[in-house]
Amino acid sequence: MVVQEFRRLFPALGERVYGKPLVYLDNAATSQRPQTVLDKQRELAARSNANIHRAVHKLAVDATEEYEKTRDAVKDFLHAGSREEIVFTSGTTMSINLVASCFGEAFVHEGDEIIVSVAEHHSNIVPWQLLCARKKAVLKVLEIDEFGGLLTESLEKLISQRTKIIAIAHISNVLGLVNPVADIIATAHRHGVPVLVDGAQGSVHEVVDVQALDCDFYAFSGHKVYGPTGTGVLYGKRKWLEAMPPYMGGGEMIETVRFSGTTYAPIPGKFEAGTQNFNTIPALQDSLALAKSCMSDPEIIENQKNITEYILENLAKDPRIRLFGVPRGTWTKIPLFSFVVEGAHHEDLALILDKMGIAVRSGQMCAEPLMDRFGVTGMLRASFAPYNTMEEAAYFVKCLDKAISMLI
């Protein structure tokens, strides 16, 4: 599919801001939604709004069918072994919190260790810190080199007899480098350590096969893959999900409730307490199908590659710019660029670019430890999606240059 054609599926991309065409480059935070997804959300709210799994009436049956059909779609998207291994959540953050809480409850004890990397999003740090505080466990940190590459060779040394789980991003939301998660998982498994992959960025840019990866958990959000906000997924291997206690108590997650003792529903229901997000979760069917089709579309792949090369080349030209997450050797970079400009504050740049119609992110990108690692207070990030064009990339380069010259 040509990019222009793909682009037209997204009504937001035709918007104008401050009288200028919107150039949306904050996709790593939230991607825009196609009309089909928006229509699906509206249709479900209008025609199938009823609690799932319980009532026998038509609306409830329709809603349940749509919701459970989505579980199959997610199973296919991740190439999971079974639909019971797919748990719906509100997003990556909830998925990781669920694992930190429930896996932690079952398997982490005083003096045990958990490994994360310095390049993680706060959502893949803080849940583990909370667990460590609760269990008196220790959080260990895998470092990166100056280019942003994970020092995977030092992982072996970090793993000990006490390591209970490793939690690592598939792709860092700041660096944009595809981490060698398969190698990390293989290393971890040699020591009998399970691995959670934070797939918030990975699910957008990489074909994910959880069975081939052999990861123990994979978490991602709907709103970054053209889906609705408040939708998320946790994939977990059956053996772990079955061994973990429930996350929240409430309706849906039970088998029988007695004051003498309650038993829980089999997975995945055990982790889906309360009224689920049945008006929006089914919209993931369309968004995931779209994401998948992008990943195998030669023209879109080519365009993404060209944009990445073009931006890397232009950022490298300007000696005032320091890019974080520089692809070298076998590292692959997605079109996501975080950088600082000497003498120009990231917030000033973002404000000026905004008035030129360009939406970028500035600040700490929910990754303060990584900001500290590089000794900066924040960065500017431009993150492209498959619907962004080369013309937009060129406009961004031109406007960035103008913004810098206004400030320096």
Next chain:
Amino acid sequence: MSLEEKKQEVIDDFSMYEEWLDKYEYLIELGKALEPYPEGEKTEEKLIKGCQSRVWLDYERKDGKLYFRADSDAIITKGIISLLISVYSGRTPEEIAGDDFGFVEQIGLRENLSPTRANGLVSMIATIRRAAEEQI
């Protein structure tokens, strides 16, 4: 110049620029011209929370009036601080505490800055107001 007159002057100055980029250029100029703030006084205590950029604000009382000085690592923020200082520095605590700071909205700063920045602006105003209230 009275507080009301000064506010009107700022509103008039700002309204000369139609384009947002021109308004930013103006704020950048103001920011660059702001009186230097001693590096040694950029302490945690003087740092205003709630801004994406770092803002330090300090004041002293002289002859019953408050004099502010401030700095930021972001130049547009610095320009906004410069505006606030030009309006409120050299006023009595009563004058400042009694003001509604509505002129900030009249020049469109609040709604045209990002929410985080707007938060920063709110924090700056709150700090100036608190300083005045403490001095009454």
